[in-house]
Amino acid sequence: MMTAQVPAGKFIAFDYVEFWVGNAVQARDYYISRFGFKPYAFKGLETGSKELVTHVIRQNNTILAFSSPLLPASKSAIAKEMTAHHAEHGDGVKDIAFTVDNAEAIYKAAVENGAISVREPTVLTDELGSVKIASVRTYGETIHTFVERAEYKGKFLPGFRIIEESIVEPFENFTPSLGLLYVDHIVGNQGWGEMTPVCDWYEQKLGFHKFxxxxxxxMHTEFSALSSTVMADSEENVKMPINEPAKGKKMSQIEEFVNFYGGAGAQHIALRTEDIIHTVTQMRARGVAFLPTPDSYYDNLRKRLAHAPITVKEDIDVLQKLKILVDFDDKGYLLQIFTKPVEDRPTLFYEIIQRANNSGFGAGNFKALFESIEQEQERRGTLVETCDYKIQC
Ligand SMILES: [Fe+2]
Structure with a gap:
């Protein structure tokens, strides 16, 4: 069988991340109050969207969209689909959209190579021009939308009302802006043995490579383990780490995610900052809950850095106070911290990351991170032997 040449176009950046949630307006307000986003665009009854509401928020180049059905499932096909999705997964990431240079070519190549089509190439138009979009299904019920915006002068997408930037968000009166810049990477958790097939999907359908x-x-602690492969487009603008559980004495956090989410899905979204101390200080002031890190981690870090060829310019005492993790190699370092899950189910969480000549993912911190997650699992009663926890085992 002939296969289409991939990549069939350029992946420029993450465009937006769309969540399907039970109550979009409240989800929007959570990210505004805690994460410092501002309202950006809206589609709903007032704009003529009769079955679906979407609230879009933005901070620098990070765009998040929250959608909910407006009608009972019995009265609308999209409401039925979204309600079923929510019943299975809870609030979660539905669509990881990429800005591309040729949505139709990328879509066609993906589908010719076996990707499942969700939306054929469609041109959305208003007085500011047109945007071409197309979507395919990736892992679980998650989709990728390819967004081609070169012919569009508007701010988001046709069909949305843009919210004036000059409108002051009340929370801005309490804390300064957080400085979250853009999506650095989005991690997808898979079930047992699913990492390689999913990585193959990105390679064969989109032309990504192993980064x-x-x-x-x-990637293990005394109790649990996982494997991870990061897939990236040819220009390495978009990075998608893919995780799977590995055998350990206790249930892997990846297996816990898959059990609670009802399958594969987006585990964490990493947001980039150039000043993590400022960002995390302000997020803590706004009440964001982060995973704890023991002081012993910083004692150990100071010893390792004493012999390292690089210098961390941030004050380690301040990093320790804020519980920010440090990973480094011979050339540079990164600073990162992870929130607790932002849903009631232990599913999606966020990473805040600052890079200083280091394009890694914090491998040196995995043990500390996993031990911290295991303490949370212990509290949830899910740090048990694999498949002793009776959810879809
Ligand atoms: Fe990450």
């Missing part, structure tokens, strides 16, 4: 990988010989 980095680590297996359970590195």
């Amino acid at each position: 980095w990988s680590v297996d359970d010989s590195v």
Whole structure:
């Protein structure tokens, strides 16, 4: 069988991330109050969208969209689909959209190579021009939308009302802006043995390549383990780490996610900042809950840095106070911290990341991170032997 040449176009950046949630307006307000986003665009009854509401928020180049049905499932096909999705997964990431240079070519190549079509190439038009979009299904019930915006002068998408930037969001009166810049990477959790097939999907359908990988010989604690492979487009503008659980004495956090989410899905969204101390200080002031890190981690870090060829310019005492993690190699370092899950189910969480000549993913911190997650699992009663926890085992 002939296969289409991939990549069939350029992946420029993450465009937006759309969540399907139970109550979009309240989800929007959570991210405004805690994460410092501002309202950006809206589609709903007032704009003529009779079955679906979408609230879009923005901070620098990070755009998040929250959608909910407006009608009972019995009265609308889209409401039925969204309600079923919500019943299975809870609030979660539905669509990871990429800005591309040729949505139709990328879509066609993906589908010719076996990707499942969700939306054929469609041109959305208003007085500011047109946007071409097309979507395919990736892992679980998650989709990718390819967004081609070169012919559009508007701010988001046709069909949306743009919310004036000059409108002051009341929370801006309490804390300064957070400085979250853009999506650095989005991690997808898979079930047992699913990492390689999913990575193959990105390679064969989208023309991505393996950027980095680590297996359970590195990614483990005394109790649990996982493997991870990072897939990236040819220009490495978009990075999609893919995780799977590995055998350990207790249930892997990846397995816990899959059990609670009802399948594969987006586990965490990493947001980039150039001043993590400022960002995390302000997020803590706004009440964001982060995973704790023991002081012993920083004692150990100081010893390792004493012999390192690089210098961390941030004050380690301040990083320790804020519980920010440090990973480094011979050339540079990164600073990162992880929130607790932002849903009631232990599913989606966020990473805040600052990079200083380091394009890694914090492998040196995995053990500390996993031990911190395991403490949370212990509190949830899910740090049990694999498949002893009776959810879809
Ligand atoms: Fe990450």
